[in-house]
Structure formats: C-alpha cells, structure tokens
Amino acid sequence: MLRRPIAPRINWQQQAIEYGFKFHTMYGQTYWDESAYYQFTLDQVERDIEAPTEEIHQMCLQVVDKVVHDEQLLRKFCIPQHKWDWVKASWQKKEPSLYSRLDLAYAGQGHAKLYENNADTPTSVYETGFWQWLWLQDNVDGGNLPRSSDQFNSLQEKLVQRFYQLKQSQPNAELHLSCCKDTEEDRGTVQYLADCATEAGISTQFVYIEDIGLGSNVNEGASKNVNASSKLCFTDNNNQVIDWLFKLYPWEFMFQEEYHPHLANSDCRFIEPAWKSIISNKALLPMLWKLFPNHPNLLPAFFEDELHLASDIPSLVKKPIFSREGANISIIKDQQEITASDGPYGEEGYIYQATHLLPKFFDQESNRTNYTLIGSWLVDDKAAGMSIREDTNRITQDMSRFLPHVIV
C-alpha cells in the first residue's frame, strides 16, 4: 500500500460540470483530491479487505438476529421501545438491503480493523462507484497509468444489478429517493442512486425529507384529526403516494420525529430497511466483540457499564452511539479525556473502543502527514469496492479528502 503523487487531469473540473459532480470542493476546501493515489496489490485487496468485509457483514447480521430478540439489548442500542416490533418485523420479513460501507483501519499489512459500519446512510458512493472509476479510465487512456491497472470497484455495476433484482419482486413499483434540503453532497448522492435505479429499469421520483407529507384516503380534505392508528400513507409534493422510499436520512432521527407512528402503519417499503438501524449503530462494536471476541478484524469494544473489562487497555476512543461523520469523538488515556472532535451527538450514551490509530502517509509535496481510512463497500452481502479518505487530523470527518486508488 503506497501513496503516489500523480498529475491531476487537466480537464477534470470541466468534466465534473459535465457529469454534475458539484461537491468536489466544499467550503473552499478540496474534497476530491487527485494529486495522489493509493496503490495496492491484488493480494492486499482480496485477502485483507474483500474477504474480511464479507465476513464482518455476516457477523453483523448475527448481531441483528440476537438484538431484535432481546429487549435488554434493544435498550442498549437505543432503539425506542415503540419501534421494537417494527424493527424486528423488518428483520423477520428479510426486507432487502441495498448497500453498506465498513470503515477500516489498514496499513498494507496485518489485519484490517473495523472502526464502524455505515449500514444505514452511507455517502461517498458517487465518488467511489463512478468518479474514481472515471479517473482510472482517463489515466489509463492517457498513458499516465499502465494498461494493466485495476481498481477494487465494481460498486456501480453491483448497485445496478441489485436494483434490477429488487425490481423483479415488484415490477411496477416506483422508487422515491429522498434527502434533506441544503446539502449538495446528499442531493448528489441520491441522484447517483437514482441513476443506478434508472439503469436497472426502475422509474424514480425525488422528494426532500422535509417535504414528505401524510396522505389520507379520503376526498374533500376532511381528515383533520390525524391519529396514529388511522391508515395513512406518505406522499410527495404532487400528493402521489410513496410506496417505496430510499431515504438518505438516519433511522434514529426518523424514530423520534413527528411522523414516526406512521412508519409501521403505512405500506411503504424502505431502503435501507429498519433492521439496518441496529448495525449502523455504534453499539454494534461492543456487541461484535462480545460475540466474536479476539476476532482479528475487530478492536476490543465495550459498553459504558462494562468499562471495568477494559482496565488493561491503555487508551480508549469514546464514541457516541449515534455519531456520524466522526463527530463527538474523544480519546481517553491515563484517565484523561481529550476531546478530538465536536458535534451534536452524545446524549444517547457512548461506547468505548480500544484506540488503534490510522496509518500515516507522508506527502512530500505539501510536507504533510496524512491519516488514511479505508471505506469498504458492500452491495447487499457482496464486497463491492473501496474508497480512501485522508485527513491531516487523526479523526476522519465529513470534510476529509477523498483520493482514488489503483491495484497494480
């Protein structure tokens, strides 16, 4: 695993306009960074990333199966009691999943270590599945990289195939895709998934999360007294009923918002399914460690009430159960807590994971040390590709730069 400088393609910004990639630079900072790439061997990819990714996913599914049947665990995972039956039902009905991303710490040798599982709302899927693919294609065509260069990245192909499978079980269904307002990144991500669904022959619509409405089955606009037990449907801006919704919006948010009682009552199907709320949750980490202690791809991890078991671990990372994009992380060493990132999470409680720092790669051109994180993608249960994020800070956050990779 090497970090190698390369000249950025001369026309890449023009190309970004052409393909509608609008968030390559955010708040004046580089997000898509093609001034360098990471180089892997096929062995490193297949043995150290691809195989463990599928294995970890299977382990995560075992966690879901355990948690949905155990009230005490559901409580530890902060799944609100009013959603227990619904989450369990979504698991028992085997509601299909689309995709996930495991975040791994890997330095080119030894075992990749699982940081967390973004199983509910993974982003950077466009940059991975399409944009870095195009980068490789252009650089091979332009003679800057050898013809034999490859990339661990069948993400787009697998997403299209997965959508095609999902279409077979409901040939006429229209898919609504949704994200919050005022975020170019999320809107771009959702557009990409809509493009993949379209390629699979699915008809799609878009609605913002904030614009989703509740529809009543009655004419004359009379149903003013909406209550949780009445049969209602979610609707889009055109009052069209939403039968099938991809939401780039966390389950744990939806579970506490005004419309939550209607989730179980509507006939709407969701991507990702509700059972994903269990493995996109940081409580997954101590649970995995309990079920698969000393697994080479896991770091020791503990619930707050088990910290006595961690007494021989010199340093711990404290993560909120619902944290996203590296927010509210702190590092505990010698009983001192050092805040490493701020953010809006934490009131739900924390878990603790043994500290295992990301590998460092030095960039001579900028004279900077970078910490590098690997995102390993799954489409359903198949490993589907890899993304690289880099930051001068030890904690990868939403503005960490995205770099392409090659297999040589």
Add this chain to the structure above:
Amino acid sequence: MKRSKHINLDLMRKHANPSNQYHKKTVMRSVALGVVATSVAACDGSEEVEVITSTFDCMDDTVLEMGQCKAAYQQALEESERIGPKYRTEEQCESEFNQCQRNQFGSFTPVMVGYLFANSLWDRNSNRYGGSFNPVYRYFRPFSPLHNQLITADGELLGEDDDDVFKLKKKSLKKKKSFMNTVSRGGFGSVASKKSSYSKSSWGG
C-alpha cells in the same frame, strides 16, 4: 477485473460538454432520436379498448378464459379500492355516483361498473396482460353534462355505452399511480434541523 466492466456514460452525463465535439454530436443525435420516438408513439399509441362488465361479458368479448376473467375482475376490484374516488360519507359519494360502498379504510368508493380491457395487450404466450385492469364508473350527478358517462378513476371520459369499443392511449391502460390528499407535511427532518449548525455537508456518514 475488480472494477465495473462498463459504465453507461451517457446516462451519467448531466450537461453536454461544449468543448468536446464527440459528446456534442452524441447528444444531438439522441435528441433527434427522441423526437422520432415520440412521434411514432403518438401514431401508434392508442389501443382498442372494451369495458368488461361481467365474467360472461369477459368470456364473450375477450380472448380470456373463465379463470382468467375471474382473476381480472378481482384485480380490477383491488385497483378500484386503491385508486377509485373516495368520499368521507356515503351521501357525498352518492351525489356523484348512484351506488357506493364502504371500503376497508372506512371511506366510500363508487361501485365499479366494469374494467378496461384491450385484447392487443394480452400476451397469449405468457398469458399475461401488458396493462392494468383499470376500473370504470358511471357518473351520475343529475343535470351534470357528464351525467350517465362512463369515467375512469382518474376522470378520463369514455362515453355512454358500455358495449362500445373505445380508442384509448396506452397510458390510460397502464397501472395508475396512487394519489392522496396530503393532510400535513414536515413530520420528518426536525432532528437534522436541530443539529444543522454542526453538519457541514451531509446527513449520511
């Protein structure tokens, strides 16, 4: 190969690149093709359609057999429940249709007089219908210009006589989307808006 073998770049492209002649040509060509495709669809898009009012009617007038006719009727009933006009009270419903029934949600829907069927959309090899058995109602409001007209769930007028053969666009024979009265909006998104001062770019992760 560990990467996608092929990606449809035309589908991924959101804007034509003016500096790239090859792409420009491709875009022009597909626009021209689009125009041709539309005009062909317009000439070729209508189908001869009958209104089937009973299982006997179905067996007499269509290529379907008894079992298929019964199944078609059942599907039409389900479609009527799903997309038919709905009223809060029986009186409201009967002011427009002469016979109404309570549906499973407690509102009232007119009783359908039949459903649409086009022989041309029936595939004899697979025994599958390439459309939807869309319900038909008879509008009844007295003195209305539409009085006694056959009408579909989304208000398309057919005519008076259910023995006639109607010419309808293929679109009318497709499965209809469901629409509802939206009684409120904005019940999702509040948690994100409370946390928004922290998030720089995304609610994903």
